[in-house]
Each structure stands twice: as structure tokens, then as C-alpha cells.
Amino acid sequence: MRLTAAVLLSLFVIMSSLPLPSHACTEVRIKAKDGSIVVGRSMEFAQELNSDVILQPKGQTNVSELPGGKKGIEWTSKYGVLYLNGFDLDLAVDGMNEAGLGLGALFFPGEAQYQEMKADTSQTITINDLPLYILQNFGTLDEIKEALPALNVVGIKTPQMGGIIVPAHFSVYDKTGKGIIIEYTKAGLNIYDSIGVMTNSPEYSWHLTNIKNYVELTAEGAEPIVIDGVSFAATGQGSGLMGIPGDPTPPARFIRAGTMAYLAENPGDATGALTLAMHIMNTVDIPLGTVRDFSDNKSFGDYTQWVVGRDLTNGVLYFRTYNNMTLRSIDMKKFDMSEGAPRLTIPVNGADGAVVDVTADLKPAAGE
Template identity: 25%
Template sequence: MCTAATYQTKDFYMGRTLDYEFSYGEEITITPRYYPFHFKHGAVLEDHYAMIGMAHVAENYPLYYEGANEKGLAMAGLNFVGNAAYGHPMDDKDNIAVYELIPWLLGQCASVADVRKLVKTLNIVDTVFSPQFPNAQLHWLIADANEAITMECMKDGLHIYDNPVGVMTNNPPFDKQLFRLNDYMALSPKQPSNNFSDKLDLGSYSRGMGALGLPGDLSSSSRFVRAAFVKMNALSGNSEVESVNQVFHIMGSVEQQRGCCEVSEGHYEITIYTACMNVSKGIYYYTTYTNHQITAVDMQKENLNGEMLVRYPMLQEEKILIQN
């Protein structure tokens, strides 16, 4: 499972964790403006916005997990198992396969407002990339510096939700996730006062008791509440280092450690990587489960007028600084 969250200082950022039991060999992938996207049902983008993100590249095609384009729009796909449902091609629609959605939107839209317009004719279809790559069941967090939305395609159609917290996990559907925050409206970063009874002399015996009751388990609904609380109360300076550092701390609140979430006998879900995208500048930062050093790939340092994908494998070896 996964978690994604936005963050705003001087620049706009989106972070995400990729939680799973194995890796597909994903790479940080830059798609320049003139790499041709030939979509399964006829649409072609030969001239589009450049983008950077994490992708598994198959047959020279970037299967993006998340990404940001040069205009300041970011998008992340997260598992939505049991709820996601896709349609069949229709003559009067833009028929886009699940794996094509991120480049289709990031290639054409400069803002969430653009996305809202473009998806009016969107039909997300169940066409697979290949027999070896069945479709993932996904929903998406889409955001710019001004607003965020959650997009979910279910049996009853395509849903676009305003996302005022800029956070998304997995199940249940987003409207139910957002409503559940009402259960935690009493939480606070401040120390609590005694509202229990004026007949009892009650007081705080530890720091952090204003957040007593914040869920700490690894379920998607609990990660949503925890990430929302941390993100909505997070503070940092405006510098790049301070901002990136804070995004990784926000995402660290929902990391999964090997051994804590068994998905089958001897197999455990872990946070394979954590990403922070400076969406304003097109810089992709990441850490992996085995390498906590923050590594960066800057889209602007590549030839964005090219036609070939630019790919960087994730650095996996732990870097430990010996100070003495």
C-alpha cells in the first residue's frame, strides 16, 4: 500500500511512499517534450510537457507510478484494490488505459483546473499494456500549488473529489476517508486541558498528549489520519533543504518496516522507496529502504527538447558517514 501528501513552502512539493513486498525495477525517469506517446486507442502526444517521476520502463515505455511536469502539476497513483473499476472503449470518449493516465494528464495539463476540464471526456479503460503487465487497481492524487483533487474510477463512474488535506492513501474511497477525520477533531499539537471533569485534578504527564488517540497502525485508513495530522501541522523554513527535509519527515510518519506487515508466508510489505518531488522546479528526491541518503535528480539539467527517455536507477546501497 502507499501514502501520498502535498506540502507548500516557497515551492510546492509532493511526497509519497511506495509500499509493497517486491520491486519491479523502477527508475527515476525523465520524459522530454518530444518523446512520442502513442496511446492504445489512437491518441498521440508527440509534443507535450516534459515530466519527471518514478517509472518501470517496459518496451521503452514509462509506466509511471508518480510524476511532476515542467508546469508545476504533480500526480501519484496509489492502490485502490477492490474499489477501482475501469470501462470499455466508447466512441465519444477519450479512451485512456490505466497505465497511460499519468502521462496523458501531465503531458497536457498545466494545472488542476486544466485537469478538471480535460477529464470531462475521459473514459479510463481496462486495456492492459501487455499480458505480462495486468492493470493495477489505482486511484490518483493530483495537485498543483493552488489545489489538490482525488480521482477515483469505480463501478458507478468517475469521481473527482476536492482534497483539502492534500493527502491520500488507499481504501476506503476518499469521501469516507475524509469524513473519518471528524473522529479526530479533538487532536492537537498543543497540550490538552482537563475537560474530563472539574472535580478531578487531571494534568498532562507527558509531552505530545494533545495527539493522544492518533492511530498508529499500518492500515490505509489509519495512515490517512496520521499523515493528515502530521502534514496539516508540519512547519519548516522556506529553504529547499528545510522543505525537502520536512517532506521526508512527514512521509516517515507512515513508513512500513520489514516484518510488521505480512502479506503471505515469509513475505512482508515494506516502504520500497520514499519520494519528494519539488514540483515547482522539477527536482525528484528519493530514499530507499536500504539507502537513507537523500538522492536528487534534476529534470532541468537534462535536454528537455529531446525524444529519448532519460533514466536513472535508484541507488540502493546504504551510505553511512563515519565521523571519527
């Protein structure tokens, strides 16, 4: 049976409108009084990522494998990197390098649109390879800003995600705490200065505009009012944050995480910054089963699979998982990151339900 162009177009529109699993991620940057920079990030995903933490020393030779079997840009890594992957693929969804540059790749559905592949593919790279390319080659934001316009960034299907082209945008921070947001849309390449928070769609500029709707939020409680001689005081503490969005949508998480970071007491050092980042991540945590969609009579929903803390000042990566809330750490400084050093890996999902048993530590109360 022959299909007309109109029928094919209709089928394409229908397929394009089918719901994709909506993956929610949140990221926030914390600056400590002593200048330490820590970035907290949550990874919410519907499919099991089975992520590994990978330590890759410098000197790795790479080539971007393009659609149609073509070869793209080739590079040899300038920096050693510590990153998390997904689906056992050699790609970075989050990580940092030995120069103190950190990157997060967050879902960007309905907005991401990549470039058409050029005839000369020597500067062409897939969106899946871009995060690792950035981490392995650049130590400053200025270097990234200069390099990105010359790259031809194209989409590629990911079989592990049902063959979709992953819609992603990226945040990058350096050791100074400055950050940029990288988005490829129908308007082309957009690079924004980060205000220290990021979630998902819509475009970053939309989220910045949306902040204007919440400028009244404050840490200070509301003063009592008097009506016809009767005083009415706020019920309990926290009335200054009345109206802060509490749902798990990207706009709500952006405002919630950003407000918490803005209003919280400024920590003194990296340890305090990590603690604050993890507390903010707690406010956007998604328990399994609380966010669900249905497609083809099947239920699917994302949940917080893991959370990371990137200490860009001290080169330490912290992580915890849904089933193990205990923070684990990897210190890049303790490893040989020179060319030829071994590549190392550890699964993110280690022992589940880690609990410290302090039963034996109970002692008689003072004076008894």
C-alpha cells in the same frame, strides 16, 4: 466437462474474493511560507518494482495499447517529464513535468472500476497509460478537469503483477499547491479537491468524512485534572495527540499524515518543506516483514521500497530507498527538455546503506 453458467459464476466469485497483495502508499503536500510547494510520497509494494527515474523530453509520440490488440488515443507530449516507473515498463507511478505539475498513482483495491471500451477507440486510454498522458499533456488542474470526461479510461491486465487489472487512483498538484484526486469507481469518474493528503481505499470522500472522528487532536498537551483534591497530569509530552491512529492501514495513515502536516510548524522555504515532508513520511514507514498476508501458503507483504519528494516550485525530484536513506536529487532545469533531446534514466536502487563516515573529523575538545 461442460460447466454450467451457475458454476462459472461461482468460480468467478471465488476468484474475485481471493486476496491480492495490499499495496500501501501515502502522500502529503507541504506549503512553505514563501509559497514553495513540496509533495512527499511513499511507495509501499509487495513485489519488487525495480523502479527507474526517467527523464523524458517533450515531443515523444505515444499510443495507448488497448486490450485485444486495439490502438487507443495517440499523443505527442507537450511537456518534458521526470518520473518513476515500475517493472521496466514505460508507465509513470509518480512524477512531475516541467510546468510544475506533479502526479502520484496510488493503489485503490476494492474500489477502482474502469469504463467499458467504446467502439470508437480514438479517445480510449488504459489506466496504466493515464498518468504519463496527464504529465505529458497538461500544465494546470483546470486543463485536466476539462479533458478527463472526454476520455474513455479502461482497464488492462498487467502480466508483471500476476495478470491483474491494477486498481489505482491519482493525486495531481500544480505549482500553486492546489490539488485534485481522480478516482474511477462504479459511480463513474469522480474528481475531488484535495486537502493535501492521500492514501488508499476506501474512496476519498470516505476519508474526508472520517476526519470528523479526530477533530479533537491537537499539538497542545492536556491540562491536569483534579479528582477529590488530587491532581492528575498527563504522562509526558504529546497528550494532545492521544488517540491518533498508529497502525499501517490506509485510514490510519491518512489521519496520521494529515494531522502531522496540519499541526507542524510551517516551514519557511522549499528546503524546510522537503525536510517536513520526509519527517512525515517517516511516521508512515513500513519496515520489511511487519505487514504480511498469506495466499496459497505463501507469505507476502508490502514495505516502503522508496520515498520521493517533488519540489514543484523549483523542478527538483528527491528520492531515497529502503536500503539507502540518503536523499538524492535530480534538477529538471539542468537538462535539455526540448524535442529531440536524449531520454535519460537512472535506477532508483543505487548503492545500499549509504553512510557518511566522520571518524576523521573528530577533533580535540575546546580547551584541551
